[in-house]
C-alpha cells in the first residue's frame with residue numbers, strides 16, 4: 001500500500017502552461033496543443049517523476065478575452081485525450097473533468113468506467129458544476145443554474161455514479177429530485193474498486209460536497225495559514241461523514257518557477273513576465289468575468305472593489321470571487337496590475353514560489369508538514385521546460401528527504417493515493 005507519509009503529486013496539465021505569456025516563449029510549442037503526441041510526452045515526463053496523476057481541466061467554453069493570450073490554453077475533450085494517452089503510460093493516474101450540470105450521470109459513469117478499464121484502474125473524474133451563462137447557452141439554457149441548485153444536483157449525480165459503479169453490472173434503481181435511473185451499467189467492476197472522485201470548489205456547498213464524496217480536492221490557497229484552515233475544515237467534514245480523514249487527499253495548487261540557481265529561477269520568471277502583451281485585454285476579461293463594465297475605468301486607478309458583485313446571490317465561482325476581493329484589498333494595486341496578476345500567472349489564486357529545487361522543496365515541505373497539504377496540484381508555468389525542471393530537479397530533492405516515492409509501489413490511482421476501496425454492495 002501507499003505510504004501515508006509521502007506527498008501526492010498531481011500534474012495539472014494545460015496546453016503551453018499556466019503563465020499567460022507561455023505561448024509566446026521560443027521554447028513553447030503552441031502549434032502542438034491539440035496534438036496527442038505532445039500530451040503523451042508531457043504525461044510520460046510526469047510519470048518519469050513518479051507523479052500520482054495527471055489532470056485535465058474543462059471549462060467547456062472558449063475564452064473570448066480579445067487579448068489572444070489565453071486561447072491556446074485548452075486541450076481537447078479530456079476523456080478522449082486521456083484515452084489516447086493511457087496506452088502510452090503504465091502507472092500514472094488519469095483524471096478528466098466533467099460537469100455535473102451539463103451531463104447525465106449514466107453517461108458519465110460509463111465514460112469514466114471505460115477509461116478506468118482500459119487504463120487498468122487509473123481513472124479519476126474531477127466533477128465540477130461549471131460557471132457562466134455562455135456555457136448554459138451552449139446547452140439550450142438562458143442562464144447558468146443557480147449555485148445551490150447546481151450543487152444539489154451534483155450531490156445526487158455523484159450518488160448515482162457510485163451506485164452504478166458499485167453495482168458491478170447489476171441493475172440500479174434511483175429515483176430522486178434530479179434523476180431517475182433504472183438499469184445496469186454495461187461495464188462491470190473496476191480494477192481499483194471504483195474510479196476516484198475529485199472536487200475543486202471551495203464555497204460552502206463545494207466543501208460540503210467534498211466532505212461527502214471527494215477522494216481528492218484541488219484546493220486554491222495562497223499561504224499556509226489559509227491552506228491549513230481549508231485542510232482542517234475538509235478533513236473534519238470527511239470524518240463527520242463517516243470516512244477516515246486519510247480517505248481525502250487535499251492538494252493545494254502550486255505554480256513553481258524552478259532554476260538551478262536563485263538567479264536563474266528569477267530569470268525564468270522574468271522572461272515570461274516580459275512577454276505579457278499588456279493591451280488591456282486582461283481588464284476587459286476581468287469585467288466580463290465579474291459582470292462589470294470596466295470600459296471607462298482608469299487602468300492606473302484603484303480596483304473598483306465596491307462594484308464587485310456580492311457573494312450572496314453570486315452565481316459564478318464563489319471561492320474565486322472571495323479571493324479576488326481579498327487580494328485587491330490587501331495589495332492595493334492598480335486595476336491594470338490587478339487584472340494582469342489575476343490572469344497571467346494565477347498568483348492570486350495559487351501560491352507561486354520562485355527558486356532553486358531546494359528552495360521549492362523547502363516550501364512544499366513546509367506546507368506538507370504544516371498541516372496544509374497531503375500533496376500538491378502542480379500547475380507548470382511553461383511546458384515542457386519547467387515540467388522537466390520540476391521532475392528532474394525538485395522530485396529528487398523530495399525523494400532524498402523521504403517525502404516522495406522512489407518507485408511506483410502500486411498500479412492504480414486509488415492505491416497511489418492510499419484511499420481505501422469502497423465496501424461494495426456485492427463483494428466479489
Ligand SMILES: Cc1cc2nc3c(=O)[nH]c(=O)nc-3n(C[C@H](O)[C@H](O)[C@H](O)COP(=O)(O)O)c2cc1C
Pocket residue numbers: 056057058059097127128129130131199200201202203204205206207218219220253316317318319320377
Ligand atoms: C485547481 C482547480 C481546477 C478547476 N478546474 C475546473 C474545471 O476544469 N472546470 C470547471 O468548470 N471548474 C473548475 N474549477 C472550478 C471549481 O471546480 C468550481 O466549479 C468553481 O470554483 C465554482 O465553485 P465554488 O462556487 O464552490 O467555488 C477548478 C478549480 C480549481 C481550484
